[in-house]
Amino acid sequence: MTVQTPSPQGDRQPSDSQADDWLPIGGSALQHRIVDAAVELFYAQGFSATTVREIAAACGLTGGALYNHFSSKDHLLYVLVRDVHLRANAQMAEALASAAPDPVSQLSALVRFLVSHTAGSKKQSRVANREFTRLSGAHRQEVRTLRRQIRDRFGGILQAGVEQGIFTLPGGNDPGSAALIASTISVMCVHISEWQLENYSVGAEEFQNRYVEMALRMVGARLD
């Protein structure tokens, strides 16, 4: 695999502090640059309208050189979307493990993570959430499974809260209600990637606090 050093005009280069944000997971510096260029282009004009040639040109490669790393535009999208979800899911697990085990703390930690993560990686998040529908076959199924795992984290916490008598869900406390509200809370957080956050004169932490409060209200959390 040909690996080039990042070009001097690149505005970002991998470093210890940034490495956690680069995609694909475990990729080379050049693969990071390719995915970064793809995210910019997919964000600006959509996956369908973007050509391999444009992605390659954006990181100073020929189309042929890009194919040394990704076998097609579809494959590049697949790796990008898959790794956005894999990383978010892993980071969620860490956030939950660091929080107290009660349902209110767990739900709060999950909302806080998802809001902060989405706001902090807006372009990756929007591309992943919009364009995963362009995947086909087994790749699409794999990403759908990852997305379901993320929703199920919310759903599991909601059901635990119901079982402990702490949450009272709209529409009843059955698993179906938990799934619907789990999706809605997840959507509410992730949709921040579509917003112009600068329109809201609220700091990042206060923003997270408000989403936590909305989520706790939605599940009817008994806070005492």
Added chain:
Amino acid sequence: MTVQTPSPQGDRQPSDSQADDWLPIGGSALQHRIVDAAVELFYAQGFSATTVREIAAACGLTGGALYNHFSSKDHLLYVLVRDVHLRANAQMAEALASAAPDPVSQLSALVRFLVSHTAGSKKQSRVANREFTRLSGAHRQEVRTLRRQIRDRFGGILQAGVEQGIFTLPGGNDPGSAALIASTISVMCVHISEWQLENYSVGAEEFQNRYVEMALRMVGARLD
């Protein structure tokens, strides 16, 4: 303007009962077919990746004939997106006028309308909500203004509820909090256009009821 009768193979034709759903507002039968074809294509593959030739072919026209009705693909998107918003806004005004004037009834009516409207016109809604960002200049500004008017309907009801001591908003009862939660409730409803509703074994009315309950909880509605 050349107007042709709908082609025999068209699966939908304007009728008294359907005319309210056709776009553009006040358009001819042929213009309706063009916009309908555009919605299908933009939904399936995105605005950027769709050509005028494809839209024309999908309704049995030449590209040249399409230009008799819309001066460009951008113009077609503009008319489509504008009219989706104009119609939704007008129908919201009707829904609010038919509801009792208290903030709980007004918020419930607005959520119920938006959920039902989005679920009932999923493709139009998704195209409008995703692709309005592709508009430029004055057209984009015009649509942003329409979207703000829709959000302000929610915001106005929230502020009325606060003033009457019925709502208690997350983060405080100032207009900034009302704006943030108004956007969030609106997003929650409109995002249904991204869902596979068939995954949720809940009837349409029960679906609306749950969203109404979530929204009332989010604003801390005092129900007594």
